[in-house]
Amino acid sequence: MFGKHPELDELGRQIEALREEIPVNRGLKARLQNEFPPQKNSTRRRPVLAFGLVLASMAALLIWWSVADPGGDSAGTVLAADLKVTNQVSMIDIFSGSFGPPVIGNQNLYLPVADQGTFAMPLEADNMADFKxxxxxxxTFSALSHNGKTAAYVxxxxxxxxxxxxxxxxxxIEGNDSxxxxxxxxxxxxxxxxLITRRQIEFKDHGFEEKSLDIYSINRDGTTLRKLCSGSYASYIPDSQDIVxxxxxxxxxxxxxxxxxxxxxxxxxxxxPDGLYIAYVKMNGEEKELSAAATLRTDLSDVYICSVKDFSDKRKLTANYPFRHTDEExxxxxxxxxxxxxxxxxxGMYSFYNPVWGTDSGTLYVLKGGHDEKTSLRVTRINLSPQTLMxxxxxxxWLQASINRDDDFARSLMKNPSGFLTISNPHPVAYSIIGSGAEKGRTYVDAQITTAYNADGYYSLxxxxxxxxxxxxGYKIEGEMSLEDGFEVLGREDGVYIRDKGQAPELLLKVDGLTPSGGDNMRRLSSLAYSPEKELLLYTIQEPDSFTVHAHDFKENREVFRQTIKEGEAAVMDISFNGRQDCAAIRYFGxxxxxxxxxxVSKKTFVQSPFLSNAQKVFWAGENLWVEKAVAGGNVQVRSLYTP
Known part of the structure; x- marks a missing residue:
């Protein structure tokens, strides 16, 4: 191949060297061989030109292949720009203390908590699993080996x-703590x-200055410390010796x-994990002139991903927005x-830190902080897919994000978001999707949303x-309309009332023996819930140190359940039905x-659910229960999905 045309030798050698790197689709090759049998050689009048065209074509093919198929599987490669955020859930709230980013294992998420140690929780939902x-x-873990057997900590x-x-x-390896x-x-x-980072500082009369910040490799037995380059926060790109x-x-x-x-x-x-993408945090600043002497600047951090093979192939995953602490006018x-x-x-309303991939390229975890110290730091899980949401x-x-106070994600699902979305009281305790369709060419989805007040006789569906x-x-919410068949249930001094939308309250159930709030003989109606499908009313009577749960079945026209809760100074907070109305959650302090x-509902009794024994908050998402539990001495709150 080489020697006859010196002007082409170098390009020819490069093509020969790169041939072996081209991933071969064996099935496609066999099919093409069958469909296009070998042809007899024809006489060429301009061999040099023909050979140059072949080399140019091969070079073009290599460039195309490297861009279109960076992982060697063209059918399975998705551009970073084409990945969609299909869900975003804040799984962990960190209220105080010093915490590192989560560390992901094959089965567990590990959370390092300063002065307490490392905690583990399962990546997959498990009704019996807990934060341990x-x-x-x-x-406190910093990195976990790929086989899950060894953790590095600092x-x-x-x-x-x-x-x-x-x-x-x-x-x-050790430094000198100085x-x-x-x-x-x-x-x-x-x-x-x-890979590790080495930092050398030099003390001055006032403080210190950084002399060097370098990346080294080191064997796991502590030998062969070797400097690679200046920089920090290094990691290997999977299936290569390249580092980012x-x-x-x-x-x-x-x-x-x-x-x-x-x-x-x-x-x-x-x-x-598949070596296709890089996730990172980027700060974006914009400046607008308000007058000849004044400018407005916004600085927002967001999480991005880009393709390893094409840095221009990128997208922003989060939807940060400005915290407008002052009226600019x-x-x-x-x-x-x-x-x-x-x-x-x-x-920004939020600051993002330390994105960490899950076990595949479809899940990303990131630390999300608020705009002030009063807002908890959160571990947020972002799900990615090339498919858009239905x-x-x-x-x-959107309902889940609104209830969890993930306002940035909720806003990203709206065509024209504005203001704050979350409401503290009355607070949502359940939602379920009850239908969808088209109305005059507009797609719609109907949802049933239940709200309640804490420790009060109010329930709204x-x-x-x-x-x-x-x-x-994907889809964006462009408007909403309240449907006519909603109702409220109210606890009054003589019993439980129901009020259909736009109507006056009507007595649903008379309750005898009630007394006003306060005092040693208090006996007042507190949290309640009503299921029109089951014709079942759950209500509670709060007394000074206890409360009693009652279930009244209107089909049977009788009380079918009663139990008093005496766990310390027990006080009921709220009651809610799931989407099928066959299970109810009673949240209380005791x-x-x-x-x-x-x-x-069918068994007419409480059922064992040890996982919920220290749940702080709950709300129904259809038939599943989102549960928030306090752990790590109350400094951490973990959110997980429970299936009764």
């Missing part, structure tokens, strides 16, 4: 490896070495050959022109029709903690 402490307070002295089975620790530190461990693909890292506010990739490429501005890069009016050029800065799923996820419009990202009991 698995290490002492000195061991303290001020250095980096250590912890064996999850034997509970033994070995030293990987001016030399090692941190940010990340495992290589075969778990035999790690940060340097001077940029996301970088360094190949095994030492070539470096800038991906984008940002921090916290995380390669997906009023601020502009009150400006003193003598003070010169001034700027009003709005940061209309009914869009409404279900309403039906809402949501109208949706579809774009390339024995110095919140808890939940389940009432089985």
């Amino acid at each position: 402490k698995i290490t002492g307070k000195e061991i 303290n001020s002295r250095g980096i250590y490896l912890y064996d999850l089975k034997t509970k033994k620790t070995q030293t990987l 001016d030399l530190y090692y941190f940010e461990p990340s495992w290589c693909g075969d778990d035999q070495s790690l 890292f940060t340097r001077a506010g940029n996301i970088m990739i360094r190949t095994a050959a030492g070539e470096e490429m800038a991906v984008d501005q940002g921090r916290f890069p995380a390669p997906s 009023q601020w502009l009016e009150e400006l003193n022109p003598d003070h010169g050029q001034q700027s009003l800065v709005f940061s 209309a009914e799923d869009t409404i279900a996820h 309403g039906k809402t029709r949501f109208y949706l419009v579809k774009d390339k990202e 024995d110095s903690q919140m808890t939940v009991k389940l009432y089985d």
Whole structure:
């Protein structure tokens, strides 16, 4: 091939070297061979030109293949820009203390809690599983080996490896706890070495300055420490020796050959398990002139993903929006022109940190903080798919996000979002999707939404029709309308009343022996719920140190259940039915903690549900129960889905 045409030799050698790297679709090759049998050679008048065209075609094919099929499977590769956010759920709320990003194993999510240790919870929903402490307070995981057997953790002295089975620790490398530190461990693909960050500082008269910030590789036995480059937050891209890292506010990739490429501005890069994508956090700033002497600037952080093979193939996953702490028009009016050029800065409602992939490229976990210290830090799970949400799923996820106070995701599902979406009281306790269709060419979804007041005789069931419009990202809510068949149930001094929408209250059930609130003889109606489908009323009578749950069946015209709760100074909070109206959750305070009991409508009794024994909050999503539980000494609240 080489030698006859020197001007083509170099390109020819490159093509020959790259041939072996082209992934071959064997089935396609065989089919093409059958469909296009070999042809006899024909005489060529311009062999040099013909050969050049072949080489050019092969080069074009290589370029196309590398872009279209970075993972070697063209049928399964999805552009980052084509991935859709199909759900976003804040799984963990962190109220106080110091916490690192979650660490993902094959079956568990591990949460490092400073001064307490590492906690584990299952990645998949499990009614019997719980949030459990698995290490002492000195061991807080930073990275887990791919086989799930060894965790790397960091303290001020250095980096250590912890064996999850034997509970033994070995030293990987140590600094001096003064001016030399090692941190940010990340495992290589075969778990035999790690990438780490080395930081050297120099003390000055006032503070210190950073002398170096470098990335090293080290064997897991602590040998062969080797500097790779300057930077930090490094990790290997799966199925390669390339690394992704940060340097001077940029996301970088360094190949095994030492070539470096800038991906984008940002921090916290995380390669997906299949090596196709990089997730990271990026700050976007926009500036608008309000007057000759004033500007408005917004600085919003969001989570992005991009393709490893094509950095321009990217998309924003989150929908941060400005925290408008000041009215900009009023601020502009009150400006003193003598003070010169001034700027009003709005940061985001949220700040994002440390995206971490799940077990595949369809799930991403990220830390989400609020705009002030009063707002809890959250571990939020983002689900990705090339498929868009169906209309009914869009409404279900919007309701879920609104109740969970994931306002950014809820707003992303609306065509024209505005203001805050969440309401504290009366608060939603259940929702279910009850129908969908089209009305004058507009797609709609009907939902049944139940609300209640805490520790009060109020229960409301309403039906809402949501109208949706579809774009390339999926369905968006463009409007809603309240349907006519809603009702309220009210506890009064003489019994329980029901009020249909727009009508006067009517007595539903007379209750004798009630007394006003307060005093040693208090006996008042408290939380209640009514199912028109089952013709069943659940109501509670609150007394000073206890409450009694009553179930009245109107079909049988009698009371079918009664039980008094005496657990410390027990006080009922709310009651709610699931979508089928065959199970009810009674949330109450007793024995110095919140808890939940389940009432089985058909069995006419409470059913055992140990998982709910310390549930702080619950709400029904159709037939499933979202449960919030306090753990880690009350500093952490975990949200999970429970199926009765």
